[in-house]
Amino acid sequence: MPAEYYRSPEVYRRESETIFHRRWLPAGRADALTAPGEYRLLELEGEQLILVRDAGGQVRAHFNVCRHRGTRLCEEAQGRFARSIRCPYHGWTYDWRGRLVGAPNMPADFDKPSYSLRPAELAEWAGFLFVHLEGDPPPLAEALAPLAQRCTGWRLAELRVAHQEVYEVAANWKLLFQNYSECYHCPTLHPHLNRLTPYRDSSNDLEEGPILGGPMRLEGAAGSMTVGGSACAPPLSGDPDVAGRAYYYTIFPGFFLSLFPDYVLTHRLERLEIDRTRVTCQWLFAPEALGGTGFDPGPAVEFWDLTNRQDWHICELAQQGIGSRAYVPGPYSDLESMLGEFDRYYLGVLG
Numbered sequence: 016m017p018a019e020y021y022r023s024p025e026v027y028r029r030e031s032e033t034i035f036h037r038r039w040l041p042a043g044r045a046d047a048l049t050a051p052g053e054y055r056l057l058e059l060e061g062e063q064l065i066l067v068r069d070a071g072g073q074v075r076a077h078f079n080v081c082r083h084r085g086t087r088l089c090e091e092a093q094g095r096f097a098r099s100i101r102c103p104y105h106g107w108t109y110d111w112r113g114r115l116v117g118a119p120n121m122p123a124d125f126d127k128p129s130y131s132l133r134p135a136e137l138a139e140w141a142g143f144l145f146v147h148l149e150g151d152p153p154p155l156a157e158a159l160a161p162l163a164q165r166c167t168g169w170r171l172a173e174l175r176v177a178h179q180e181v182y183e184v185a186a187n188w189k190l191l192f193q194n195y196s197e198c199y200h201c202p203t204l205h206p207h208l209n210r211l212t213p214y215r216d217s218s219n220d221l222e223e224g225p226i227l228g229g230p231m232r233l234e235g236a237a238g239s240m241t242v243g244g245s246a247c248a249p250p251l252s253g254d255p256d257v258a259g260r261a262y263y264y265t266i267f268p269g270f271f272l273s274l275f276p277d278y279v280l281t282h283r284l285e286r287l288e289i290d291r292t293r294v295t296c297q298w299l300f301a302p303e304a305l306g307g308t309g310f311d312p313g314p315a316v317e318f319w320d321l322t323n324r325q326d327w328h329i330c331e332l333a334q335q336g337i338g339s340r341a342y343v344p345g346p347y348s349d350l351e352s353m354l355g356e357f358d359r360y361y362l363g364v365l366g
């Protein structure tokens with residue numbers, strides 16, 4: 016795509032309106048909040064949301080903005096509200112569902128129900144939380160239906176996070192999507208990865224729309240994507256699709272889901288600026304593997320931390336080169352068909 020799509024603040028603003036305020040965006044794992052009253056702050060698209068588990072066990076998302084004079088209600092990145100959510104300015108209090116329950120010195124007939132915290136839509140799929148910042152979204156399950164049929168063997172809802180890394184990348188978010196969507200670069204950039212999944216042994220089973228990707232064959236039928244190529248844990252299930260393959264899917268506009276025989280890797284992307292993206296990467300394993308003696312996710316963590324750093328660096332170099340007056344978009348190879356599809360879909364949505 017022309018350079019403006021990676022560089023123009025005007026494109027960034029249009030993406031907010033047409034994409035990021037109107038799509039389900041990933042918000043981490045639901046099991047990060049276990050007890051009622053537990054919360055964490057989520058930074059997203061320049062907004063700050065309080066994700067809190069309410070008394071009924073449901074996770075909710077509220078804008079971190081007091082309905083009195085707009086003050087941030089909560090500063091700590093995570094914790095547990097003892098009772099209500101109390102504004103530090105004049106002491107208005109809200110319950111975990113966001114309803115205003117106390118407003119000192121306001122008139123007796125003050126209409127509290129009209130001053131609930133502003134909510135964002137929140138929904139859960141397979142243990143992953145997604146939020147939707149504006150409007151009336153389609154059901155999350157509908158949006159993710161094509162993926163759901165393909166992921167049954169990986170027990171996604173049960174998995175637990177064994178490790179997390181957060182990266183900040185000086186590149187536009189779309190360069191990260193495009194980079195994840197091809198293995199053309201694997202022999203040159205990731206020789207360690209290419210040895211385990213030869214780059215030509217890849218195919219796609221979701222080839223158009225907001226979810227793209229498919230499987231790659233693992234060289235070692237009993238192996239996994241780790242330093243050394245051996246699995247770190249028993250296979251997640253006996254499903255015939257699980258063993259011997261790695262699956263990679265992009266979920267527009269902020270999530271990568273990578274499925275391996277013994278674990279699952281996720282990348283959650285947050286746009287920070289036109290040329291800056293934060294990536295939260297999590298390694299998920301079965302609870303019995305995590306609790307087992309001698310369990311070590313190290314070889315999986317090390318493998319992807321290296322791969323991630325190589326990918327982020329090359330995306331930063333691409334961002335820099337695209338900033339040159341010499342840049343004109345070149346042709347895609349057959350190995351980059353998913354990039355063509357991503358670009359088409361993106362441009363369609365952007366209008």
Ligand code: FES
Pocket residue numbers: 081082083084085086102103104105106107
């Ligand atoms: Fe929150 Fe006044 S701004 S109570």
Ligand code: FE
Pocket residue numbers: 194195200204205322326
């Ligand atoms: Fe890569």
